[in-house]
Amino acid sequence: MTTLSVREQAVRLLRQGARNVDVARRLAVPPGTVSWWKHQDLARTDELPGRKRSTCMHCFGDDVDAPAYSYLLGLYLGDGHITWPKQHRSPSLFISCDEKWPGIIDSVEHAMVQVMPLNKPCHVRRTGCRVVKLYSQHLYCYFPQHGPGKKHERTIALEPWQKEIVDAHPWAFLRGLIHSDGCRITNWATRTVNGVVKRHEYPRYFFTKTSTDIIRLFTDTLDAVGVQWKTSKPRATGQVNISVARKDSVALMDAHIGAKY
Template sequence: MYDISTRKRALALVAQGRSLNSVSRETGVSRAAIRSWQQRLEPLPRMAPADPGPPAEERAYSYLLGLYLGDGCISAHPRSGYYLRIACADAWPGLMEKCREAITSVRPGIGVYLLQKEGYTMVTSYSRYWPNLFPQHGPGKKHERRIALEPWQRTIVDAHPWEFVRGLIHSDGCRITNWTTRMVAGERKRYEYPRYFFTNVSADIRLLFTDTLSKLGVEWTECARKGTPFNISIARKASVALMDAHVGPKY
């Protein structure tokens, strides 16, 4: 890099009618550099990319928001910007692909890469503006601070509630097969039935989940662990059928 005085001197010599070769020999500056300075004396400033604004695709954002609230985090880059990281268990490769698709739908053209950890993979993307899309970001763990949706997020979730529920289930939920036994005509028989669970230690996030379920007509119950609410269970046949139609198991 040359200072501005060197550039001005070289250009002044060229303006006198001197050849690029002679100016280069006198100043020690390459002809290519002098030629580029003739087009532009000052280097263009390095501008930070502008904030791209709202999510490009709201349906994908509602799903990604559910993934973030369940198993996601935002961490600051040492110099500038932020990483969005969504933890996906290695047992569910389809989930990793859905997560990648959601990120690139919300922010078209953004880079997404996979960072392998022990037993899980971090689907990761860098941007200066991830906290703008996920204002729930803050210091400490999500369950240790208040989690509430901004009005614009609420509008998106209300428009695409099943995508939000799917994101939460795909991150912190599961579909399992329960069983029980009953006496029928003096004989004990085994019965199996599907059931959805959502597990999150944040009361605020559980409330966002259950409020959305209730608006969708899905019946749910809260289960406690050692006296502390922890799990949301969906076991009634009609409600499970709704979940199967709109959410389904991870894969």
């Protein structure tokens, strides 16, 4: 019986879906070595990200899953960015997700697959978070808001075709923004009734952002779906809180978004 080499064992495990870090631990091999073996194996089978034609609604006229794109756009504007290091053949989209919410991590990856089905997302684990990452030559086509510097330091405006999608699928857009830079919490207040102090609890949504343009996109979309909101004074850091606390508006948000999961 032929004994598989360590490299062959690693490749077999990777093809079965094992994570690089788990293979490295199991076979006592440096993680970088496992990553290189995986890269070479994908290269041999022509499965490297970005090697095959990417989906693009602009360059190739491909159909786009509009609800999934509206959600992904909200995620990108909330807590996403695009980079293109010199050593990579394609730019990459990063969506940072808190590890406390595995359901959101799954929904981010699912949205990427729906929007760009010919490109395979991957995960990058960082302290306290999981980055869902996608390579494509056409990311700038899908996210023309990309540019140098931080989002709050440059103008963020939707293209007419993006606005058409968001107008048609506003709740998906709001869900993406809440899943990235928002939350649903249980707030409380006290009041005295007949000399007795009573505690009153109620649910509340918050969205926090520094970019006034993204704040405006969020509040304009809330207005479009009939959600009432309030804004706080900017913090010293420049961040602004948008609060949704009215009972009927919270119920509407719960019906379409809900708490993180």
